[in-house]
Amino acid sequence: MNATALYDLDHTLIDCDSDYEWGQFLADSGEIDGDAYRARNQAFYNDYHNGTLDPVAYLKFVLAPLGQIDKQRLEEFRAQFMETRIHPSLRPRAQQLIAEHRKRGLRQVVVTSTNAFIAEPIVQALGIPTLIAPRPEMQAGQYTGELLDSSCFAADKPKRVRAWAEQEGIRLGETWGYSDSFNDIPLLEFVDHPVAVDPDSSLRAHAQEQDWEIISLNGDYSGE
Numbered sequence: 001m002n003a004t005a006l007y008d009l010d011h012t013l014i015d016c017d018s019d020y021e022w023g024q025f026l027a028d029s030g031e032i033d034g035d036a037y038r039a040r041n042q043a044f045y046n047d048y049h050n051g052t053l054d055p056v057a058y059l060k061f062v063l064a065p066l067g068q069i070d071k072q073r074l075e076e077f078r079a080q081f082m083e084t085r086i087h088p089s090l091r092p093r094a095q096q097l098i099a100e101h102r103k104r105g106l107r108q109v110v111v112t113s114t115n116a117f118i119a120e121p122i123v124q125a126l127g128i129p130t131l132i133a134p135r136p137e138m139q140a141g142q143y144t145g146e147l148l149d150s151s152c153f154a155a156d157k158p159k160r161v162r163a164w165a166e167q168e169g170i171r172l173g174e175t176w177g178y179s180d181s182f183n184d185i186p187l188l189e190f191v192d193h194p195v196a197v198d199p200d201s202s203l204r205a206h207a208q209e210q211d212w213e214i215i216s217l218n219g220d221y222s223g224e
Contacts, residue, residue, distance in 0.1 A: 002171065002173035002174070003104075003105070003106045003107065003173045003174040003175070003176075004106060004107040004108075004109060004172045004173060004174075004175050004176070005101045005106045005107070005108045005109070005175075005176045005177075005178070006109050006110075006111050006161060006175060006176065006177045006178070006187065006190075006191060007108070007109070007110050007111065007128070007177075007178045007179075008110075008111065008112060008178060008179035008180065008181065008184050008187070008197075009110050009112040009114055009119060009122065009123070010112065010114060010180075011180040011181070011197075011198065012094070012178055012179050012180045012181075012197045012198075012217070013090075013091060013094040013098075013110070013126055013178075013217075014086065014089045014090055014091060014094070014122065015089040015090075015091055015218070016085065016086070016089040017045065017048075018085075018086060018089075018114050018118050018119065018122060019058075019062060019113075019114045019115070019118060020041060020045045021081075021085045021086075021089075022062075022081060022085075022118050023037065023038070023041035023062065024038065024041065025077070025080075025081045025084075025085055026065055026077065027041065029077060031065070031068075031069055031073070031077075032065055032068070032069075037065075040061060041061075044057075044058045044061060048183070049200075051182070051183070051202075053153070053183075055113060055151040055153035055154070055156070056147075056151055059115060059134055059147050059151055060147070062115060063115060063117075063136050063143075063145050063146065063147060064145045065145070066117060066136050066143035066144075066145050067142075067143055067144050067145020067146070068145065070142075071141065071142050071143060074117075074143070078117070078118070078121065081118075082121055082122070082125070086121075086122055086125070087125070090125065090126070091217045091218070093216075093217040093218065094126070094217045095126065095127075097178075097217065098126060098127060098128060099127075101176075102127070106176070107130070107170070107172075108128045108129065108130065109128070109130040109131070109132060109161070109164075110123045110126075110128050110130070110131050110132070110133070111132045111133075111152060111157050111160065111161055111187060112131070112132070112133050112152060113133070113134065113151060113152050113153040113156075113157075114133060114134075115133060115134045115135070115136055115147075116131060116133045116134065116135045116136065117136050117143070119131055119133045120133075130164075132152060132157075132160050132161060132164050133152055134147055134148075134149060134150065134151055134152050135147075135148040135149050136148060153183065154183045154184070154186055155186045157184065157186060157187040157190075158186055158187055158189075158190035161187075161190070174192050174193070175190070175191040175192045175193065176191055176192070176193040176194075176195065177190065177191035177193070177194050177195065178195045178197050179195075179196065179197060179199075179203070180196070180197050180198050180199050180200060180203065181199075181200055181203060182199075182200055182202035182203040182206065184203070185203065185206060188207075188212065193213070194207070194210070194212045194213070195212065195213045195214070195215055196212055196213070196214045196215070197215055197216070197217055198215075198216050198217060198218055199214060
């Protein structure tokens with residue numbers, strides 16, 4: 001296998017921001033102070049879209065409840081979250097793209113700033129074998145609420161991909177990259193074939209300037 005497809009997750013392969021939706025779901029659960037959590041969750045979401053997000057501060061915020069709620073209860077919440085918020089957001093055209101790359105023999109990897117507790121079951125549902133994402137720390141079978149490794153946001157993404165490939169002894173070969181967000185310009189500049197997927201206005205303008213491919217996974221996908 002000598003070619004690799006690297007995907008962003010939120011608003012690229014799925015039609016929502018899973019981190020944000022998890023925050024709203026958790027706020028509705030009654031396990032935490034819902035009003036306060038929603039307000040901070042929205043503030044961080046606004047920072048993301050404004051290009052001012054502090055990824056480490058956001059990860060601390062998102063991971064904190066994992067250290068406050070029993071692991072079994074968390075897994076029950078996550079299963080409900082997958083059923084009610086994520087499965088309706090899976091993009092059929094994204095699944096078609098994934099299937100086409102699988103047939104062509106491409107190695108497929110999701111590279112996301114969404115922490116692995118949330119991202120892992122989504123990536124499994126999409127049938128992608130490899131996830132590069134921030135990982136929550138566990139001790140004695142329980143989450144601590146702390147971050148185990150580093151963030152995976154903006155310029156961190158190509159660094160994390162390089163580190164993963166080196167650790168696994170993988171040669172990436174020819175690379176494709178897919179994202180919707182201007183925050184992922186470093187990832188798209190890293191690959192041989194950058195593809196803007198239903199891009200935000202800033203990424204669309206940059207993609208047009210750079211003559212990058214622009215596609216929609218909301219509509220028909222005709223293949224490469």
